[in-house]
Amino acid sequence: MAFQETIKFIQDKFKSKDFIPLHAPVFIGNERKYVMDTLDSTFVSSVGAYVDLAEKIMAEISQTKKAVAVVNGTSGLQIALQLAGVNTGDEVITQALTFVATANAIRYNGAEPIFLDVDYETMGLSPKAVSEFLDEFGEKRESGTFNKKTGKKISACVPMHTFGFPVHLDELIKVCSAWKIPVVEDAAESLGSFYNGQHTGSFGQLGVFSFNGNKIVTSGGGGMIVTNIEDFGKLGKHLTTTAKVPHAYEFYHDQLGYNFRMPNLNAALICAQLEQLDRFLINKRKLADAYSEFFKTQSLAFRQELENTKANYWLMCLELENLEERNAFLKVTNEANTMTRPIWQLMYRLPMYQDCFRDDQKNAEYLEERIVNIPSSVIL
Numbered sequence: 001m002a003f004q005e006t007i008k009f010i011q012d013k014f015k016s017k018d019f020i021p022l023h024a025p026v027f028i029g030n031e032r033k034y035v036m037d038t039l040d041s042t043f044v045s046s047v048g049a050y051v052d053l054a055e056k057i058m059a060e061i062s063q064t065k066k067a068v069a070v071v072n073g074t075s076g077l078q079i080a081l082q083l084a085g086v087n088t089g090d091e092v093i094t095q096a097l098t099f100v101a102t103a104n105a106i107r108y109n110g111a112e113p114i115f116l117d118v119d120y121e122t123m124g125l126s127p128k129a130v131s132e133f134l135d136e137f138g139e140k141r142e143s144g145t146f147n148k149k150t151g152k153k154i155s156a157c158v159p160m161h162t163f164g165f166p167v168h169l170d171e172l173i174k175v176c177s178a179w180k181i182p183v184v185e186d187a188a189e190s191l192g193s194f195y196n197g198q199h200t201g202s203f204g205q206l207g208v209f210s211f212n213g214n215k216i217v218t219s220g221g222g223g224m225i226v227t228n229i230e231d232f233g234k235l236g237k238h239l240t241t242t243a244k245v246p247h248a249y250e251f252y253h254d255q256l257g258y259n260f261r262m263p264n265l266n267a268a269l270i271c272a273q274l275e276q277l278d279r280f281l282i283n284k285r286k287l288a289d290a291y292s293e294f295f296k297t298q299s300l301a302f303r304q305e306l307e308n309t310k311a312n313y314w315l316m317c318l319e320l321e322n323l324e325e326r327n328a329f330l331k332v333t334n335e336a337n338t339m340t341r342p343i344w345q346l347m348y349r350l351p352m353y354q355d356c357f358r359d360d361q362k363n364a365e366y367l368e369e370r371i372v373n374i375p376s377s378v379i380l
């Protein structure tokens, strides 16, 4: 029967005939030690040294000046967009082929997503689609770029590095710079992914990572805003800690802030996980190489990193022939306890985003019908 070889290969790789998840976390370093340390010290919550340490490590890894630890990637995106200058009534360019959090973060700021197509090869926002949209609808004014059809300000652009494969960052940054539109990278999936030797998340004004349980490293729940703009770092910290003005005992908050700070307990976990990141990356690359060799023998298209990029191989994927083959693959593999998942449904299929502007979406719709994720956990 079709795909039996694939199921067998995956079971052999993961040495299991039981349920094989898409991505399971592994805790083989200092996780217990650091988490216990927060319990022993009683500093589990909003005060503690692990938050500062996690921020320091993440600024280093992402090659940025400032990192702000937050409760999850979604709230990180929400704040990053606010810092970039997104306001109620604005428009924000992004891709429809993404996890819902990207679009939600735009809406939380009272702005409307503009869904533009992805590139076939990166599965992320297409610089060409952005350029064409702006050539047709963009109008430069003193206070920024406006959509001449709707009259609304286009206040940010949010590319997302799908499954850890970087978008064409140079071209995208070039287009957005020409139109003076700030770029906020949704780098939730791309910790450990590089473009021309530079870490994803460090190209835009701001970048956001997620440490959710299914990501390459996890803090249980958590995220990180990174930026090379010192003021954004400072204001980001302030906004995510209820905008409290430091004082020995008085409570004074100088603007509408949020309780989005990462608790020390979660920060302890991510510090230990980040120590393992290089090992995880090497390990996942080995699995990707093995998949690549195997799928050649099956005439199945395994997605590999593009030239001048280094992917983290967070969730590995296959491109199937068509929707029927995709559906057959999902059915057979899941019935065999081998977890596989389709890529997300495009955002404009969801009720809250069905009326948003979108371009032709040729590549997004093609990929939507064909891309599936296969088990991608770190194998020890």
Ligand SMILES: *Cc1c(COP(=O)(O)O)cnc(C)c1O
Pocket: 071, 072, 073, 074, 075, 098, 099, 101, 102, 160, 186, 188, 189, 210, 211, 212, 222, 223
């Ligand atoms: C995981 C993810 C997020 C959100 O992260 P959370 O930490 O779960 O809030 C945002 N965008 C993308 C593309 C993601 O994959």
